[in-house]
Amino acid sequence: MQPATTVSGRAYPWGAKNVDTDVIIPAHWLKTIARSGLGKGAFETVRAQEGNIFNDPRYAGAPILIAGDNFGCGSSREHAAWALADMGVKAVIAPSFSDIFSGNAFKNGIVAVVLPQDQVDRLLEVARDHPVTIDLETMTVTTPFQDRFVFELDAFRRQCLMEGLDEVGLTLARDTAISNYEAIADEHRPWISGGSRNASVVVEGAGRT
Amino acid sequence: MASRPLTLYEKIWAAHVVERREDGTCLIYIDRHLVHEVTSPQAFEGLRVAGRRVRRPNLTLAVPDHNLPTTARVDAAGRELPIADRESAAQLEALRHNVAEFEVPYIDALAAEQGIVHVVGPEQGFTLPGTTLVCGDSHTSAHGALGALAFGIGTSEVEHVLATQTLLLTQSRTMEVRVDGTLGFGVSPKDVILAIIGKIGASGGTGYVIEYTGEVIRKMSIEGRLTVANMSIEGGARAGLIAPDETTFAYLKGRPMAPKGADWDKAVAWWRTLPSDAGARYDRTVTLDASEIAPSLTWGTSPEDVVPITGSVPDPESFADPAKQAAARKSLDYMGLTPGMRMEDVGVQHVFIGSCTNSRIEDLRAAARVADGRHVADGVRALVVPGSGLVKRQAEAEGLDRIFTSAGFEWREPGCSMCLAMNPDKVPPGERCASTSNRNFVGRQGPGARTHLVSPAMAAAAAVTGRLSDVRTLMR
Numbered sequence A: 001m002q003p004a005t006t007v008s009g010r011a012y013p014w015g016a017k018n019v020d021t022d023v024i025i026p027a028h029w030l031k032t033i034a035r036s037g038l039g040k041g042a043f044e045t046v047r048a049q050e051g052n053i054f055n056d057p058r059y060a061g062a063p064i065l066i067a068g069d070n071f072g073c074g075s076s077r078e079h080a081a082w083a084l085a086d087m088g089v090k091a092v093i094a095p096s097f098s099d100i101f102s103g104n105a106f107k108n109g110i111v112a113v114v115l116p117q118d119q120v121d122r123l124l125e126v127a128r129d130h131p132v133t134i135d136l137e138t139m140t141v142t143t144p145f146q147d148r149f150v151f152e153l154d155a156f157r158r159q160c161l162m163e164g165l166d167e168v169g170l171t172l173a174r175d176t177a178i179s180n181y182e183a184i185a186d187e188h189r190p191w192i193s194g195g196s197r198n199a200s201v202v203v204e205g206a207g208r209t
Numbered sequence B: 001m002a003s004r005p006l007t008l009y010e011k012i013w014a015a016h017v018v019e020r021r022e023d024g025t026c027l028i029y030i031d032r033h034l035v036h037e038v039t040s041p042q043a044f045e046g047l048r049v050a051g052r053r054v055r056r057p058n059l060t061l062a063v064p065d066h067n068l069p070t071t072a073r074v075d076a077a078g079r080e081l082p083i084a085d086r087e088s089a090a091q092l093e094a095l096r097h098n099v100a101e102f103e104v105p106y107i108d109a110l111a112a113e114q115g116i117v118h119v120v121g122p123e124q125g126f127t128l129p130g131t132t133l134v135c136g137d138s139h140t141s142a143h144g145a146l147g148a149l150a151f152g153i154g155t156s157e158v159e160h161v162l163a164t165q166t167l168l169l170t171q172s173r174t175m176e177v178r179v180d181g182t183l184g185f186g187v188s189p190k191d192v193i194l195a196i197i198g199k200i201g202a203s204g205g206t207g208y209v210i211e212y213t214g215e216v217i218r219k220m221s222i223e224g225r226l227t228v229a230n231m232s233i234e235g236g237a238r239a240g241l242i243a244p245d246e247t248t249f250a251y252l253k254g255r256p257m258a259p260k261g262a263d264w265d266k267a268v269a270w271w272r273t274l275p276s277d278a279g280a281r282y283d284r285t286v287t288l289d290a291s292e293i294a295p296s297l298t299w300g301t302s303p304e305d306v307v308p309i310t311g312s313v314p315d316p317e318s319f320a321d322p323a324k325q326a327a328a329r330k331s332l333d334y335m336g337l338t339p340g341m342r343m344e345d346v347g348v349q350h351v352f353i354g355s356c357t358n359s360r361i362e363d364l365r366a367a368a369r370v371a372d373g374r375h376v377a378d379g380v381r382a383l384v385v386p387g388s389g390l391v392k393r394q395a396e397a398e399g400l401d402r403i404f405t406s407a408g409f410e411w412r413e414p415g416c417s418m419c420l421a422m423n424p425d426k427v428p429p430g431e432r433c434a435s436t437s438n439r440n441f442v443g444r445q446g447p448g449a450r451t452h453l454v455s456p457a458m459a460a461a462a463a464v465t466g467r468l469s470d471v472r473t474l475m476r
């Protein structure tokens, strides 16, 4: 993950509500076994419509997307975040995000900025013709005018984004804590560790639906 | 002891905290991890590139489902048939290769136990009360039916769980959804969850973990509870929980991967301590009265667009919120419907009975009761896709397959099928499908496909009448 402290530039002033991950990247693009190249399929159904924002040359390659409520709802496919990243989007601003999407976005270096609807409306207006800046240091969204909107971001996520840290590596460094937990859990709930290997024991009731 | 009364969610959470960080996020231990072919290749690739291993292969179970065609998988001589779609074949092959390399327990496409991950987990006893369970699929919420804290994760998190058996999470708020009373004639668990989503909205549960309570839920079978919990995510909630009880224990006892002997007794003793304490507080409570719930279906392209079958297509102007008005106009345009049309007058060309929401034995029984002695209407194609090989076998033992096939339904091999347009089962553009699946999004069942979410009995009713129908008029 590339470290990033600001995302600045043009923003797609879209504003659509309930944009689900099927819209961000349709299911037929999910058959890839790689992470890159999905930008081509991003918003495919939207791009097929006349006068859509994604084919508008004014916003080509914009690093920011402004959307409505509940962005990224629906399927948990991380392909949605990969597709956005592949098309060059580094931040999405919306009044709310689906929980799964905002997690996926963050893990791919995309900032999910939550702002109240009236501030999003203002940004939609400004972004039609002007750039927008997101600053992770000050946790603000600013415009070339007087706008200065403060947002919140989980401290850990902010640090990872700003330093470009790998989350798996960070957790693996906590190996001792995880092993200690496992030892205690094994004592209290010994049936957990059998897991899927339990099935090798033939029992009555196997084959039930 | 004067400790604060806790909810089921809080108890499971507390039992899985490895470490609490200063900012309040917790490293949470994951007891069970289901893996399928679509969201895992990039995760295994990540492990390979970083030279990492799967920390606890035993706590993981892999099974292919999304891409598999639901037509015959072997030829007359028992040889495996190739999969025509090259990309699907590559994904399935990648899973096979990855589970071998990382020694992850695997149910092969040809095994009798193969099926949709969310059908297989409970059926094998892999899903257990009080566990944390994840899968790279949003309908993982289904497993909450057995009292597991279960939720969908993205591929980076799949990689994180494979490598560390943990996830970094923030505690959710809790929402109680209580359904009291007794369900009316012909009303199924699918109607209950559609009514709930209609009430709270598609983003009403965002940030919450739902706990379903009340008489209706208590009386429901595990199959019915799985249908309800499955669609928690359609109401925006990442997870939906139902407290484990005698119904849960009876369902799990003796299943292949469930605990045995002394472990079983110890497990049940712990599971009995899990239900929310009297006086436990939820951040929000929503109540529904069972008598208000009718056989229901969706009219639009969001699962919150719910009406009773006796209702009509709403007028977009009737919504207070201008954004909702605009969304409704777009939905109706896509769905090819006009305001005021009676739902029962809408004709269908396709019927899909299947998916992780409604492909279990009780679902097939309910559909078969309606199909029995009737015939699929002219111009309708109807598919029945069991959720797993074991469901299929059970249904065949009960003769359900013959009821379906003599009524003109197609009887298929298990998989996700027409729930999402990833395998050959698709609804063509502009055509309409009564579907027992969970998503009516634009293009979900194929580009331009129009989906109405219904219960299995309502789907069968649509198949035999050729239009969306009130199943109660067909029930004896």
Ligand code: SF4
Pocket: B065, B066, B116, B117, B118, B137, B139, B355, B356, B357, B415, B416, B417, B419, B420, B437, B438
């Ligand atoms: S049946 Fe549908 S919702 Fe369920 S896992 Fe498969 S694709 Fe997802």
